[in-house]
Amino acid sequence: MPFIALHPEAGRVDATQPDLGAGLEWSRVYKASPRVALTCPECTWGVHAKHSPKRVRFFCHDGGRPPECSLANESWEHHMLKLEMAGAIRAAGWFAELEVAAADGSWRADVMATSPDSEQRMAWEAQLSPATVEDIAARTGRYAAEGVSVCWVSPHKRPPVWLGAVPSVRVRAPEGVDESWVVDDGLGSFVSSGWFFQEAELAQFVRWVLRGQLRPWRSLPPHREVTRIVGEETRWFVRDLWWASRQSAEAQSAYERERKQRAEDARRREARRQELETASRERRKAWLASPAGQKAQRRRDEAKAQRDAQKLEQKVSASRLRARREEEESRHREVLRERRVLEEFVREQELDAQRQAALRELELRAHATGERWWALLSRPQVEELFRTVVDAAWRRERVRVRIPEGGGVAANFAYGVPVHAFNRLYGIVRPCPELLPLSPQLIYQQVFARDAEEARALEAGGLRAGRITHFGLAGHEPFLSSRTQ
DSSP: OOSEEEETTTEEEETTSTTTTTTOOGGGTSSOSSOOOEEOTTTOOEEEEEEOTTOOEEEEEOTTOOTTOHHHHSOHHHHHHHHHHHHHHHHTTOEEEEEEEOTTSSOEEEEEEEOTTSOOEEEEEEOOSOOOHHHHHHHHHHHHHTTOEEEEEEOOSSOOTTBTTBSEEEEEOOSSTTOOOEEEESBEEEETTEEEEOOEEHHHHHHHHHTTSOEEEEOOGGGSEEEEEETTEEEEEEOSEEEEOHHHHHHHHHHHHHHHHHHHHHHHHHHHHHHHHHHHHHHHHHHHTSHHHHHHHHHHHHHHHHHHHHHHHHHHHHHHHHHHHHHHHHHHHHHHHHHHHHHHHHHHHHHHHHHHHHHHHHHHHHHHHHHHHHHTSOHHHHHHHHHHHHHHHHHHHOOOOBOOTTOOOBGGGTTBEEEEETTEEEEEESOOGGGGGGOGGGGGSOEEESSHHHHHHHHHTTOOGGGEEEOOOGGGOOOOOEEOO
16 A cells, blocks of 8 residues: 555655645545556556545555565555654655655665755655664665665564664554654663663654754763663663764763773772782781780780680670570560451451442442433433434444443443444443543543533533533434534
8 A cells, every 4th residue: 555656647646745746636536537547656556546444545556466566565554654754754844755766776765855955865764574783784874875864763662673773763653543653762862871761752853853953873882781661670772873962972972081080080099099008018017027016916816815705705695685585575476466467357357348338338329320310311212312323323434333232231331331333342322420430431432422411411520522422312403413522
């Protein structure tokens, strides 16, 4: 599913650009009649314009394509990363072109960024397939030979072997609709005495690089090993190359100069200390060899022997006293321990009984509240609400929603009715606003309400407006299908 294709008249067209990069509207190639003879620039096979379910525009090969076409064999994640990089480059004010190849075919950039004055070019490579350090370094060299800088980008959770050996980063894909791609490895800063990992949104990182605020800097040998907390574990990594600011590089150089100077000062102090100790030992050796020194040494030996005998006697007496005291303390601790165990057992039994009673009372009140909530609607109104949910899901998203037999309210969803599609939870129909505090997981679900009044009550109960859909059914009003944003 490439983003580029060859138009018989306009030439190269790019689905990521509003005018396809050739002054054409999308409708000129998408479902146009008669069909435009678009071809793949890689294998020259016929392609046609398509939309993904999320309205991403791309070109799809016609049936029977050559199996070796690299553009067709790239994964969806690969294409999405290229699309994100192209958007970030354009947002930074540079031109972005996909699948740009060298004149001699020695390289082909996933996304080529060109400065507004056309004086600078930088390749952005989404590298998902395994590669050795030697291979990536050689490909980097081929770019450099033509004056093209490059940044290699990996979306894998495990850092590739070449990360830190060439200008490169690792990115983390967004997990939610409102999240962005994030650079979480390869971007660093030198603080105090070492390098530290930094994170930034991919769009921000691209802007910093293209504006020259970041560039690749080498780690000096003492600072190549860095730590990072992964989960609950501290791990060591080796990074020879970082994307960092000039201030970080200068801070590393300044720290290294200071470190070497401190090491030299410490060496000199140690040499002087050893020199003084040697002179002192020689003077003491000479004095001990004299008659006065020998006499003084005998007196010291006798005094030491007397002190040792006194210490031994004191040690034996203290040992006996300590043994008696420890035995008494042990008996006392055992009595206290047994008493605490009994008191704790009794207290735990009382607390457990109180908790069980409180839980039963809470469940009964919640059940009664849920029944009162659904009793506000007649049976025809309930059936009308379920039909509306089913119809809306099919009309908007072309999914078939299953309504559980007999209503099927769920206590863990504030006595709303969970509905499913494709063996997954699709949403919760009409949860009770009073019971929302007992079901915090509802903030992650799509919620359906009968009318605007119910929607306001759910929002007041703590649900986000963007998660609530109401159908305007109260009083049999015309179908509104309004989604609060």
